[in-house]
Amino acid sequence: MSYTYDSARKLGDRVTSVTINGVLLDAKRSYRVGTFSFLATGGDNFRVFTQGSNTKDSGHIDRDAWIKYLGEQSAKAPIAPSFARRGVEVAGNPAKVDAKATVSFQLNKLDLTSLGSPKNTSVKVEFTDSKGKRTVVDTVGVSNGTAKVAFKLPADARTSGTITVKAAPSGTTVTLPVRITNPNGNGGHGNHNGHGDHGNHNGHKGHCRMAPLA
Secondary structure (H helix, E strand, O other), X not given: OEEEEOOOOOOOOOEEEEEEOOEEOOOOOOOOOOOOHHHHOOHHHOHHHHHXXXXXXXXXXXXXXXXXXXXXXXXXXXOOOOOOOXXXXXXXXXXXXXXXXXXXXXXXXXXXXXXXXOOOOEEEEEEEEOOOOEEEEEEEEOEOOEEEEEEEOOOOOOOXXXXXXXXXXXXXXXXXXXXXXXXXXXXXXXXXXXXOOOOOOOOOOOOOOOOOOO
């Protein structure tokens, strides 16, 4: 699981997106969460966990379960840590964007401080439209864990899509759902007075007849 947040927003409204196994969280679904008993009971301000239902205690002590897991996995192959950060701050989260405007936001805290974690040097920004078409829209450098992103959406972007940002070399990935407004800009593709470039009521450019109401 990974998430984005904006610390400038008010308490209770700071998390801007949640992704589970690469798929955006569905607010209508129910999810099973595995965590420590301390957090499950609201510790460290994880108060929302107390709103869950059907809580179960495995009976395992987290330290012992972790040691057992590492022992089993290391017996199969060498273990290496992932340095991909799970939570990234996105200042100016672009939840709704104008198709003809510049999309801009800032990524903060891209780097971990763990022993051996690399410093990120760049991010690649990709836009995926509602039909699954992917387009690389920006590549920028990272300085002290911060990257400033600014780009134009593809000309054929419509209604909605997803912005995916991947940092190198850590592999930290940020997924942002976006809703697109004004997909045809002000130039007009098909309108009621017949002056649009494409698509009007009678199928011909520049003419549109409206029958009077009875």
